[in-house]
Amino acid sequence: MNTTHEFFMKRAIEMASKGMNSNAGGPFGAVLVKDGEIIAEGHNQVTSTNDPTAHAEMVVIREACKKLNSFQLTDCILYTSCEPCPMCLGAIYWARPTAVYFACTKEDAKAIDFDDRFIYDELDKNMGDRQMTFIQLLRNEALPVFNGWAEKNDRTEY
Numbered sequence: 001m002n003t004t005h006e007f008f009m010k011r012a013i014e015m016a017s018k019g020m021n022s023n024a025g026g027p028f029g030a031v032l033v034k035d036g037e038i039i040a041e042g043h044n045q046v047t048s049t050n051d052p053t054a055h056a057e058m059v060v061i062r063e064a065c066k067k068l069n070s071f072q073l074t075d076c077i078l079y080t081s082c083e084p085c086p087m088c089l090g091a092i093y094w095a096r097p098t099a100v101y102f103a104c105t106k107e108d109a110k111a112i113d114f115d116d117r118f119i120y121d122e123l124d125k126n127m128g129d130r131q132m133t134f135i136q137l138l139r140n141e142a143l144p145v146f147n148g149w150a151e152k153n154d155r156t157e158y
């Protein structure tokens with residue numbers, strides 16, 4: 001079983017290398033596996049697609065969900081060449097795979113100037129102390145939509 005995990009992780013690392021060498025984006029790769037088969041594989045494409053969300057994990061989550069025709073990655077395993085950043089971590093929790101295997105750590109990423117540590121630090125701060133400005137506006141006008149959702153009887157739960 002360990003050999004299998006290593007096989008898929010090696011593929012994720014290959015994808016990282018491939019993405020880097022083709023100048024698609026940063027040196028990050030990922031693979032999504034279901035029932036012992038790769039259902040999606042990819043690499044970072046941020047700079048080549050002008051998409052700041054095109055991290056390797058996001059790329060494979062999108063592709064796998066499309067293939068499975070589902071918004072959940074039930075019984076899937078994600079292999080990523082680096083510990084996920086906060087954005088991908090959030091996406092992973094929403095997609096709900098069974099497990100995540102990672103190779104490099106966020107400290108390794110920081111050492112080559114991919115520092116997502118500051119986002120983790122921001123999460124711990126009070127909103128007013130964050131580097132990004134957040135301002136609440138028109139809650140009373142937005143709330144009726146939430147109430148509409150609560151009363152909607154043909155909604156798809158997730």
Ligand SMILES: [Zn+2]
Pocket residue numbers: 055056057084085086087088089
């Ligand atoms: Zn990420």
